[in-house]
Structure formats: C-alpha cells, structure tokens
Amino acid sequence: MTAALAAQPTPTPPPSAVPSSRRKQRASRRLPCKLGPYTLFERIGYGGMANVYLARQKIERGGHRLCVIKEVLPELAHDARMAEMLAEEARITSLLRHKNVVEVHEIGRDGESVYLAMEYVEGFDLRELLRRAAAAQVPFPVAYSLMLVGDVLRGLDSAHRWKDEAGAPLGIVHRDVSPANVLVSFEGEVKLCDFGIAQAGTVSGVDTAFQGKAGYMSPEQARGEALTATSDVFAVGIILWELLAGRRLYKAQPGETLLQASRRAEIPELPSRGLPEEDELFGIVRRALATETDERYPTAAAMLRDLEAYAAKTRMLASSIQFGAWLTQxxxxxxxSERRGRQRAIEAIERGPVAVITPIGKRARPANGNAVEKNANHTPTPPTQRVVPRKESVVEAPPSGVRQTRSLDPAEREKRLAKKRRKALKAQGQSSAPVKVAPREASEGGYAGAILLLAAAMVAGLVMLQLTAGG
Incomplete structure (x- = not known):
C-alpha cells in the first residue's frame, strides 16, 4: 500500500461552499454537552445528513459505556423523509446480528434533536486509517487488505440473506459501501456501519437511488436504476482495487462530475506489484467490477470464496489478532491515550469541580487546573469551596494605652488572669495560693474585664490589711 491512496481523500468543500445551516451546525455544539442520557465529548465524523459524536452513557450500578451518537442536522430533524430514513436504519440494523455489522442501540429525540445511538468501535474508519498510513508513510500490507475486504463481504452477505420473522427474504441492499463506513478496531475487528440509505423492500416517499458516495457507486446506481446485492459487490470491488493500486479509482474528466464518471465506470488495469499468483487476484477484482451485472459476482459470498481460496493458496492469511497488533503499534x-484523557476529563466534569483552598490573595483553582470550570454553554460556574472548621480569632477594642493583641480561648485567658492575681497578692504580702475564680461567660473577654477584676482584687487586699491592722 502506497501513500497515494490517502493522499487523494474525498475533498472537503471550503467553508464558502458549505451551506450556512451546515456551517452553523458544525459549530453549534460545544463539547462536552448532554443529549438525552448521553454525554457527548468528541465529534468523530460528519456528513450531509448528520454529525457523529463519541459519547458516554451511565448504566446500572454506577458504570459507564462508550457509544456513538449520530445526530441528524437541525434543518433535517423535522423532515418526514429524514425521520423515516433514520427509523429505517434503526429497524434494519436492529434485525441484523453479525460480528461484522455495527449494532444499533436505540433511536431517540431530545427536544429538537433526533439521534441514533450505536455500538462504539474503538479505532478508525478505513478512510481515516489510510490517511494516517499515508501521513506516517506506513505501507498497508496486502494480507490485511484481503482480510479486511473479506470481513466486509461477510457482513454484507449476512445482510443480503437476512429474512423476516416469517422467513421471507428482506432484500437488504446497503447502497453506501465505502471506506468511511468500514470501521476497524484496535482489536482487529472489521464492522460495516451506516445502513441509513439501505433498502429493505420499499421505503415510501424516500428516493435512495442517488444517495451514497459517487466515488463508490456501481454504474446502475449512478444511473438511478433498481439495485440488487451485486451493486454492493461492485462497491467492495472498488475498495479492493484502491487498496491494491494505492489511488482512487474514479477520476472525473474536465467539465465532468464524479457521478458522471461513475456512470461511465471505466476500470483501468491494476499495476503489477509482484504478488504471488497476481493474475488470479486481479481476475477476482475484474469480475467484481464488471459493468454488466450478469458478469459480476452474483453474491458477496461468491466473491468471498474466491478471495479466501487465493489467500490460502498464496499463504497471505492474516488473523484479527495480528491485524489489531499492527494497528495498535x-x-x-x-x-x-488522547481518548482516555478525554474520558478522564468527562468523569471529572460529571463528578463536579473540587476547589483547592489557597492562601488569601491567590486565586482558587479547581482540581482540573482551570481557574473557573465552564459548562457546555461556556457560562462560568463558581467552584465548590471546601470549608475547614477553625477557631475564630476575635480582637476586642482595648482601652486606651493597652497594646492590641489576639484574644485567647477562655481556658487560657482564665489561667493567665489567675497568674496575674497571684503576683498582685504576693506583691502585697498575701499568700500565693491559687484563688479560685468563677468562670466568666464567653461574652466577657478582653483586657477591659481583666483590669476590672485586678482592681477589685487590689481593693479587697487593702480592706483586709486595714482590718488586720485594726485587730
């Protein structure tokens, strides 16, 4: 795998080319924020119909789980066709139970917002994976390409053959098989997602013929014709062709749109890579990309059988464990590391900010290091102060000429007053035995009361001296 494939990603239109409503939506949600029972904390994708977020949900016994939220754009939330399409995606995916298909948890509404909650696959979609591989100049091994495409075919085969409760075939066609809808986890799992425009029977009022990504359309889909499972097989053939060639398949000519290029469906020959039994592999790709449906693989399972036979013959077999280790490495x-950090930040926000008491004159900071924690609307929220009990130091206004100092607790104050009284009596020739004094009320304090008591003791001493002299 060369860097050329990811070097030509699906172009992102400049801001001026994006409708104002869509530009507004991209900046409208300030993360983290709540949507129903979910806390959104990272936007991981967007499209013409919805934004996709990574979220946390509280579950029983105080636990949490990660999930993916697809939120319909606000201008489409009240569109009856969009609501029906989203409900159809939830209905179809809830019927499917396969390890290579992403599970849908629920469809919900929160105020004006309509969303779909889905299983979280920790990793990348194939488009992002190829982009990162190109940026890091890491070749994508052919054995992993064959394994990845094989898992996509398994998921499609299960969807194509799915039946209803009565045993009647549902006739599901995905219609949007592309690298953006192929999820790859760090465990080496490969899952197909986004059955939003899949058709199971007929969706009334919803024309899905021209929906999907033009760069991965079969010629019959680009022409708006009725589709069968072979159209999805053609899309898988495009993905395999691009993985082997290292570049995009469809190229629009000057003055031509990509949709028009997909209608022509001109398939160049793959460049030689010196692979074992290369002609056999290229033959599989050519059959998958046959422009006539009767010359194409009739089912995903038929293509999968040939691909597995080639991988076994050439010993280009790979396991999900090997693939996951390569991805993680x-x-x-x-x-x-980045996502774990975001999760820890969300946990801290959900627990609430904890203020740290600092010396007077310094700013108190929450535990997360921010001076003031902000909520989803960027409204400053004062930190919660942790109150530590302490003794109050009350200073009473002293009499004139008395030095001001900090008052003591009642026991220490009484001890010092008794000591002063003993010194005064000793100076007057009296016994230095401790004099018991009734404790004063807590409201009596300070040096004004102490001076009055000392004066009373001196007067009492003088009276006793006079009585003694008179006796």
Missing part, C-alpha cells in the same frame, strides 16, 4: 497508542 503504528496508530493506536497516541489515539488511545
């Missing part, structure tokens, strides 16, 4: 450590 080259791309996982940084991504996992």
């Amino acid at each position: 080259h791309f996982g450590k940084e991504v996992i």
Whole structure:
C-alpha cells in the first residue's frame, strides 16, 4: 500500500461552499454537552445528513459505556423523509446480528434533536486509517487488505440473506459501501456501519437511488436504476482495487462530475506489484467490477470464496489478532491515550469541580487546573469551596494605652488572669495560693474585664490589711 491512496481523500468543500445551516451546525455544539442520557465529548465524523459524536452513557450500578451518537442536522430533524430514513436504519440494523455489522442501540429525540445511538468501535474508519498510513508513510500490507475486504463481504452477505420473522427474504441492499463506513478496531475487528440509505423492500416517499458516495457507486446506481446485492459487490470491488493500486479509482474528466464518471465506470488495469499468483487476484477484482451485472459476482459470498481460496493458496492469511497488533503499534497508542484523557476529563466534569483552598490573595483553582470550570454553554460556574472548621480569632477594642493583641480561648485567658492575681497578692504580702475564680461567660473577654477584676482584687487586699491592722 502506497501513500497515494490517502493522499487523494474525498475533498472537503471550503467553508464558502458549505451551506450556512451546515456551517452553523458544525459549530453549534460545544463539547462536552448532554443529549438525552448521553454525554457527548468528541465529534468523530460528519456528513450531509448528520454529525457523529463519541459519547458516554451511565448504566446500572454506577458504570459507564462508550457509544456513538449520530445526530441528524437541525434543518433535517423535522423532515418526514429524514425521520423515516433514520427509523429505517434503526429497524434494519436492529434485525441484523453479525460480528461484522455495527449494532444499533436505540433511536431517540431530545427536544429538537433526533439521534441514533450505536455500538462504539474503538479505532478508525478505513478512510481515516489510510490517511494516517499515508501521513506516517506506513505501507498497508496486502494480507490485511484481503482480510479486511473479506470481513466486509461477510457482513454484507449476512445482510443480503437476512429474512423476516416469517422467513421471507428482506432484500437488504446497503447502497453506501465505502471506506468511511468500514470501521476497524484496535482489536482487529472489521464492522460495516451506516445502513441509513439501505433498502429493505420499499421505503415510501424516500428516493435512495442517488444517495451514497459517487466515488463508490456501481454504474446502475449512478444511473438511478433498481439495485440488487451485486451493486454492493461492485462497491467492495472498488475498495479492493484502491487498496491494491494505492489511488482512487474514479477520476472525473474536465467539465465532468464524479457521478458522471461513475456512470461511465471505466476500470483501468491494476499495476503489477509482484504478488504471488497476481493474475488470479486481479481476475477476482475484474469480475467484481464488471459493468454488466450478469458478469459480476452474483453474491458477496461468491466473491468471498474466491478471495479466501487465493489467500490460502498464496499463504497471505492474516488473523484479527495480528491485524489489531499492527494497528495498535503504528496508530493506536497516541489515539488511545488522547481518548482516555478525554474520558478522564468527562468523569471529572460529571463528578463536579473540587476547589483547592489557597492562601488569601491567590486565586482558587479547581482540581482540573482551570481557574473557573465552564459548562457546555461556556457560562462560568463558581467552584465548590471546601470549608475547614477553625477557631475564630476575635480582637476586642482595648482601652486606651493597652497594646492590641489576639484574644485567647477562655481556658487560657482564665489561667493567665489567675497568674496575674497571684503576683498582685504576693506583691502585697498575701499568700500565693491559687484563688479560685468563677468562670466568666464567653461574652466577657478582653483586657477591659481583666483590669476590672485586678482592681477589685487590689481593693479587697487593702480592706483586709486595714482590718488586720485594726485587730
């Protein structure tokens, strides 16, 4: 795998080319924020119909789980066709139970917002994986390409053959098989997602013929004709062709749109890579990309059988464990570290900010290091102060000429007053035995009361001296 494939990603239109409503939506949600029972904390994708977020949900016994939220754009939330399409995606995916198909948890509404909650696959979609591989100049091994495409075919085959409760075939066609809808986890799992425009029977009022990504359309889909499972097989053929060639398949001519290029469906020959039994592999790709449906693989299972036979013959077999280890080694450590950091930040926010008491004159900071924690609307929220009980130091206004100092607790104050009284009596020739004094009320304090008591003791001493002299 060369860097050329990811070097030509699906172009992102400049801001001026994006409708104002869509530009507004991209900046409208300030993360983290709540949507129903979910806390959204990272936007991981967007499209013409919805934004996709990574979220946390509280579950029983105080636990949490990660999930993916697809929120319909606000201008489409009240569109009856969009609501029906989203409900159809939830209905179809809830019927499917396969390890290579992403599970849908629920469809919900929160105020004006309509969303779909889905299983979280920790990793990348194939488009992002190829982009990162190109940026890091990491070749994508052919054995992993064959394994990945094989897992996509397994998921499609299960969807194509799915039946209803009565045993009647549902006739599901995905219609949007592309790298953006192929999820790859750090465990080496490959899952197909986004059955939003899949057709099971007929969706009334929803024309899905021209929906999907033009760069991965079969010629019959680009022409708006009725589709069968072979159209999905053609899309898988495009993905395999691009993985082997290292570049995009469809190229629009000057003055031509990509949709028009997909209608022509001109398939160039794959460049030689010196692979074992290369002609056999290229023959599989050519059959998958046959422009006439009767010359194409009739089912995903038929293509899968030929691909597995080739991988076994050439010993280009790979396991999900090997694939997951390769992904983690080259791309996982940084991504996992970033996402774990975001999760810890969300946990701290959900617990609430904890203020740290600092000396007077310094700013109190929450535990997360921010001076003031902000909520989803960027409204400053004062930190919660932790109150520590302490003794109050009350200073009473002293009489004139008396030095001001900090008052003591009642026991220490009484001890010092008794000591002063003993010194005064000793100076007057009296016994230095301790004099018991009734404790004063807490409200009596300070040196004004102490001076009055000392004066009373001196007067009492003088009276006793006079009585003694008179006796």
